[in-house]
Amino acid sequence: xxxxxxxxxxxxxxxxxxxxxxxxxxxxxxxxxxxxxxxxxxxxxxxxxxxxxxxxxxxxxxxxxxxxxxxxxxxxxxxxxxxxxxxxxxxxxxxxxxxxxxxxxxxxxxxxxxxxxxxxxxxxxxxxxxxxxxxxxxxxxxxxxxxxxxxxxxxxxxxxxxxxxxxxxxxxxxxxxxxxxxxxxxxxxxxxxxxxxxxxxxxxxxxxxxxxxxxxxxxxxxxxxxxxxxxxxxxxxxxxxxxxxxxxxxxxxxxxxxxxxxxxxxxxxxxxxxxxxxxx
Amino acid sequence: xxxxxxxxxxxxxxxxxxxxxxxxxxxxxxxxxxxxxxxxxxxxxxxxxxxxxxxxxxxxxxxxxxxxxxxxxxxxxxxxxxxxxxxxxxxxxxxxxxxxxxxxxxxxxxxxxxxxxxxxxxxx
Numbered sequence: 001x002x003x004x005x006x007x008x009x010x011x012x013x014x015x016x017x018x019x020x021x022x023x024x025x026x027x028x029x030x031x032x033x034x035x036x037x038x039x040x041x042x043x044x045x046x047x048x049x050x051x052x053x054x055x056x057x058x059x060x061x062x063x064x065x066x067x068x069x070x071x072x073x074x075x076x077x078x079x080x081x082x083x084x085x086x087x088x089x090x091x092x093x094x095x096x097x098x099x100x101x102x103x104x105x106x107x108x109x110x111x112x113x114x115x116x117x118x119x120x121x122x123x124x125x126x127x128x129x130x131x132x133x134x135x136x137x138x139x140x141x142x143x144x145x146x147x148x149x150x151x152x153x154x155x156x157x158x159x160x161x162x163x164x165x166x167x168x169x170x171x172x173x174x175x176x177x178x179x180x181x182x183x184x185x186x187x188x189x190x191x192x193x194x195x196x197x198x199x200x201x202x203x204x205x206x207x208x209x210x211x212x213x214x215x216x217x218x219x220x221x222x223x224x225x226x227x228x229x230x231x232x233x234x235x236x237x238x239x240x241x242x243x244x245x246x247x248x249x250x251x252x253x254x255x256x257x258x259x260x261x262x263x264x265x266x267x268x269x270x271x272x273x274x275x276x277x278x279x280x
Numbered sequence: 281x282x283x284x285x286x287x288x289x290x291x292x293x294x295x296x297x298x299x300x301x302x303x304x305x306x307x308x309x310x311x312x313x314x315x316x317x318x319x320x321x322x323x324x325x326x327x328x329x330x331x332x333x334x335x336x337x338x339x340x341x342x343x344x345x346x347x348x349x350x351x352x353x354x355x356x357x358x359x360x361x362x363x364x365x366x367x368x369x370x371x372x373x374x375x376x377x378x379x380x381x382x383x384x385x386x387x388x389x390x391x392x393x394x395x396x397x398x399x400x401x402x403x404x
Contacts, residue, residue: 102283107375110312111305126287142283152310155328159309185343189307189374216307216374267323 022127025051029146036134039127042120045136050143051108053136054116058204059214062112062138068211071108072099086167091141109141115213122153123170156215163219164226168235170218172205175199175231182274185229190229193220197230228270284402288315291377291398297385299360303402306331306366312375321380330378352392353389359383365395367402379386 024035025044032049042056055061066072072094080093091109094100100108121127160167174197186194196206207217224230284303291301292315300316302323309328317323337350355362361381377399381391 033296101402103287106284107303107312107402114310116310155310156308186338187339213308219307 002229008016015251024127025121025146025150027176028130033130033132034135035130035132036136037120037127038129038131042116044117044120044149045134046146047135047140047143049146051113051117051146052140052143053138054113054120054149055136056116056119056214058119059112059116060211061116062109062210064211065108065112065213066100068208070211071104088266090138092139106142110144111213112143113144114149114156115215117149118153118156121150122157123238142280154233160218161214164222164232166232166235168233169221169225169230170203172233173200173202175219175233177228177231177280179228180270183229186224186229190220190224193217194224194229227268232266281313282397284313286314287398287401288313290401291379291395292316294398295379295381295391295394296387298336298391299380299382300326301380302327304331304376306374306376317380323378323380326362326380327378330362330376334364334366334376350401352395354388357383361386361388362392363391363395365392367382367399 022037022039025046028035028037028046029049034047034049035045037044037046041058042054044051045053060068063077063193067077076094076099080097083089083093091100091105092155095102095105099225158172174193175201176194176197193206196209201209203217203221204214206221207214207257210217220231225232288303290299292298293357295301298316300314300318300321300323302311302314302317304327306309311324311327314323314327315327333353333355337353341348341350349368350366352366353364355364360383363377363379363381364379365377365379367375367377375397379391379395381388
């Protein structure tokens with residue numbers, strides 16, 4: 001049951017990314033297990049087989065979403081954390097003192113849960129181990145069925161692939177490029193992302209700065225990359241294994257990316273797509 | 281101070297003719313909560329699909345240079361109304377309420393009014 005420390009580079013993951021050495025979420029849910037499912041890119045917490053929380057170093061936590069998003073001051077959050085006596089204390093304290101409504105706490109928590117679960121379960125090499133009876137300090141807010149989490153994780157993977165099937169933009173520093181004048185307009189939310197793109201920050205850094213879920217920022221980044229507002233780096237052979245496309249997604253043959261994603265090719269593809277969109 | 285499920289249930293019971301209601305996160309297209317729906321109306325699919333509707337409208341308004349906000353979007357089918365209400369006051373999150381109504385039983389003006397009230401209950 002110990003988490004493995006030297007997991008060999010995994011083969012391309014199956015949809016949902018579960019090729020790890022640990023037990024899968026479905027199995028644990030079937031056993032009505034409680035504890036922490038440790039994955040390469042995050043941890044999923046279960047209570048009696050239901051998912052109560054998830055966290056990932058890539059995804060901003062509920063504290064960041066609430067404070068950077070402007071809903072609470074950092075002071076209020078610290079006060080709430082300081083007042084906790086037992087699990088579930090932080091959320092209860094915030095609701096009981098009128099700082100947050102029940103609905104806001106739930107919505108924000110669910111947002112953070114599904115966001116982190118996508119990175120934990122949908123990217124990387126899958127589960128590595130299970131720590132039985134480990135609980136998250138936040139305590140349960142609104143548990144979610146494991147099947148719902150799995151389904152949503154797969155849906156998110158497909159959604160990203162449909163937008164722009166280049167997973168390397170998810171982790172690389174975001175580099176601006178001058179777009180084709182006919183590119184789709186940038187929305188206000190996307191503009192905020194572009195303003196933080198300095199060639200150093202990754203999408204995860206930008207999400208943290210904005211206090212937005214990381215997956216939402218990936219959606220913006222993929223759309224911006226597809227529209228040519230940010231660079232799509234060439235896929236690197238040494239990059240960590242990326243989430244594999246779900247069923248029905250576009251699968252590029254191994255030899256194609258180097259040639260297709262070279263710069264002239266990308267403009268050609270974009271013109272081709274514009275032409276197709278104009279005629280269909 | 282309702283929680284999400286209570287607020288959605290209230291929408292179902294107080295709004296005449298409602299077939300289903302969902303609270304949707306419009307960036308990811310995920311339904312954060314659903315009540316009603318069924319075989320004829322899969323609310324999670326409707327939620328994901330309708331984020332494209334909202335996004336297209338937001339983008340069009342940007343292109344037109346309209347600095348206005350969207351209060352709601354109404355889609356009229358032969359037998360149903362679909363009402364999308366964008367939640368205010370939490371710009372960073374981007375949520376909308378999605379309500380499907382039976383056209384024969386629903387009072388559209390009342391439904392819009394009550395949906396506004398339920399948005400208030402969510403205090404988002």
